[in-house]
Amino acid sequence: MSRPYAKLPAWIDYGLIPLINLVVAFLVAGLVVLLVGESPLEAAALMLRGAFGYAEGFGFTLYYATNFIFTGLAVAVAFHGGLFNIGGEGQAYVGGLGVAAVALSLGAILPWWLNLPLAIALSFAFGALWAFVPAYLQAKRGSHIVITTIMFNFIAASLMVYLLVGVLKPAGSMAPETRTFDAGGQLPKLKGLFELFGFNLGGAPLNVSIFVALVAAVFVYVLIWRTRLGYEIRTLGFSPRAARYAGMSETRLIVVTMMISGGLAGMMALNAIMGDQYRLAIDFPQGAGFVGIAVALMGRGHPAGIVPAAILFGMLYQGGAELAFDMPAISRDMIVIIQGLVILFAGALENMFRPGIGAAYQRVRFRTEEPAGANVGEAR
Amino acid sequence: MDLSSLLDIVDSTIRLSTPLIFAALAGLYSERSGIFDISLEGKMLIAAFASASAAAVWGSVVLGLCVGILASVAFSLIHGVASITYRGNQIVSGVAINFIAAGLTIILGQSWFGQGGRTPSLFGGGRFTAVDLPFAEAVRDVPVLGPIYSGVLSGQTPLVYVAFLMVPLTWWVLYRTRFGLRLRAVGENPAAVDTAGISVTFLRYRAVIICGVLTGFAGAYLSTGQAAGFTRDMTAGKGYIALAALIFANWKPVPVMFACLLFGFLDAVSIRVQGVELPLVGQVSVQFVQALPYILTVVLLAGFVGKATPPKAGGVPYVKER
Structure with a gap:
């Protein structure tokens, strides 16, 4: 992403500006709520109560957040390499095949804790595979990765419908889904763990894959900022020419970055399939791949930002579901609007408030020390 | 396959291509400007929703079309402000607009009409009705040409004719007018246009507004021409297919029409191939035919068949030299 404006201190760049963007996004969302004739403040209160007010709601919030951590990390890794992976949805969908392959074949034989690593590996592999073709085409043939990943989302949707109404459907069943997994293909819920602290999660599908998601977040931090590969990925993202000049293989980097990104998106299937539904069904990612874009933009590509951003969106999903009960005019689709507004203000319009905030900051700083040149930022 | 079922397919190909042509030409103006x-x-x-709502409330399809165009131009301007004025990432902005439209149409539809995101069914003056070309009835009995004229060419809604007229018009604007020359130049080399003393910003804004007008037509056709009202998520990926057609056609107006006809044809036959046995291939799966536009676009983008050459300055915000 280009940054033609002056460099600002980290607390403004990573704290204040995202916060302002978020506030503006919510203000506009509030206007929409007003437009349909409800009170935005009341809606916000209901939403917060639904998401955090009681243990079961909180469990759902964290369940959704788990999905978004995976897909948010996926988008962020690609962002660091200067690639826009819009295909998280398709990669997650195909990743479900990997999870289902493990759970269907070994579910009755091995316990869950042996199946989990296998399912992680296979969901990663399937997601990575689905990202491989667009990545390879971008690297070798110069086809625009945004367009190819969009196309691959649709191809994935067709492929999965084909598989689910054909090969994967058990004989005699009408529903386009696989059979229910055996016990070994079901990840344990965290109900028991939370009961130790006196919380009753009720029917919340929160399961052990949230720990996998958190480990993945640490993994992404280490990968991007503490390894040689991560350095190369960031170099590629910052300046492909510099990467080439330094002797890095652009092809290898694009393919590897996209495969890691696709793999992370694929792992989202763990939570949804092995952790909650216990079967592979049509359209199980339910837009989580796209929410990842908003999460990654809001988290500014850093795991420390992505995890809270994912929890925020988990809250919106869960709170939004609760909200729909009390305010029938506001269905869960309100979240889609908020998601779009967050992407708009935190992503596309990120330069809208930056100059103003930068100028204000410079003015404050001017009194104390020499300004380091407000407009010397490189042109792209 | 006899003539009448063939004509049936041709007829639905034309109907299904119409929104694609509008949308792909819309994308052409915008992307050719960079x-x-x-x-x-x-x-x-958003245009489909706005025009169906307006047509339902006021009972006038023309008013509906105007409101639909206004709505999509408004969204275009958001895209313009983000990507031209604030030099934001154009892809991110596009993604945002898609989400906002998807959510807003349902929320507003539910709150205004209370039918689960649908708009009330349109009838009478609220819909575009078929136009009978002159002599359509008279020549119906002429062998071969008669049914083609009266069954396919005649009896379409007015927007279908507008869409197909828009193709030569776009060609003319793009290649035979001063505006078109500048539009193509600003997508290839904005600095050169700027040096010539022409405002890059104003040119691009005009392109984006034209894009909004044409997507407005596309949306209005969907909800007031093809169907009788708006239904939840009624575009169902057509915008992306139009994008694919635009790439497939190498950002040129006449090939855009053929690409849209091809994708419209695939859409038309996908419903009909269920269970059909073809020689060599065996049974054709509906999903494969549905995925074919996307697969074809990927193959084309890969450069194995032909070569897609997008406008050079596409996606790059223009920064005046300091």
Whole structure:
């Protein structure tokens, strides 16, 4: 992403500006709520109560957040390499095949804790595979990765419908889904763990894959900022020419970055399939791949930002579901609007408030020390 | 296969291609000026919703069309402000618009009409009705040409004719007018246009507004021409297919029409191939035919068949030299 404006201190760049963007996004969302004739403040209160007010709601919030951590990390890794992976949805969908392959074949034989690593590996592999073709085409043939990943989302949707109404459907069943997994293909819920602290999660599908998601977040931090590969990925993202000049293989980097990104998106299937539904069904990612874009933009590509951003969106999903009960005019689709507004203000319009905030900051700083040149930022 | 079922397919190909042609030409103006636009889908959706709502409330389809165009131009301007004025990432902005449109149409639809995101069914003056070309009835009995004229060419809704007229018009604007020359130049080399004393910003804004107008037509056709009202997520990926057609056609107006006809044809036959046995291939799966436009586009983008050459300055915000 280009940054033609002056460099600002980290607390403004990573704290204040995202916060302002978020506030503006919510203000506009509030206007929409007003437009349909409800009170935005009341809606916000209901939403917060639904998401955090009681243990079961909180469990759902964290369940959704788990999905978004995976897909948010996926988008962020690609962002660091200067690639826009819009295909998280398709990669997650195909990743479900990997999870289902493990759970269907070994579910009755091995316990869950042996199946989990296998399912992680296979969901990663399937997601990575689905990202491989667009990545390879971008690297070798110069086809625009945004367009190819969009196309691959649709191809994935067709492929999965084909598989689910054909090969994967058990004989005699009408529903386009696989059979229910055996016990070994079901990840344990965290109900028991939370009961130790006196919380009753009720029917919340929160399961052990949230720990996998958190480990993945640490993994992404280490990968991007503490390894040689991560350095190369960031170099590629910052300046492909510099990467080439330094002797890095652009092809290898694009393919590897996209495969890691696709793999992370694929792992989202763990939570949804092995952790909650216990079967592979049509359209199980339910837009989580796209929410990842908003999460990654809001988290500014850093795991420390992505995890809270994912929890925020988990809250919106869960709170939004609760909200729909009390305010029938506001269905869960309100979240889609908020998601779009967050992407708009935190992503596309990120330069809208930056100059103003930068100028204000410079003015404050001017009194104390020499300004380091407000407009010397490189042109792209 | 006899003539009448063949004509049936041709007829539905034309109907299904119409929104694609509008949307792909819309994308053509925007992308030729250097503004990538993946928000065709969202703008079509908001236009479909706005025009169906207006037509339902006021009972006038022309008013509906105008409101639909206004709505999609408004969304275009958001895209313009983000990507031209604030030099934001055009892809991100497009994604945002798609989401906002998807959510907004349902929320507003539910609150205004209370039918689960649908608009009330349109009838009478609220819909575009078929136009009978002169002598359509008279020549119906002429062998071969008669049914083609009266069954396919005649009896379409007015917007179908507008869409197909828009193709030569776009060609003329693009290649025979001063505006078109500048539009193509600003997508290839904005600095050169700027040096010539022409405002890059104003040119791109005009392109983006034209894009909004045409997506407005596309959306209005969906909800007031093809169907009788708006239904939830009624574009169903057509904006992306139009984008694919635009790439497939190498950003040129006449090939855009053929690409849209091809994708419209695939859409038309996908419903009909269920269970059909073809020689060599065996049974054709509906899903494969549905995925074919996307697969074809990927193959084309890969450069194995032909070569896609996008406008050079596409997706790059223009920064005046300091």
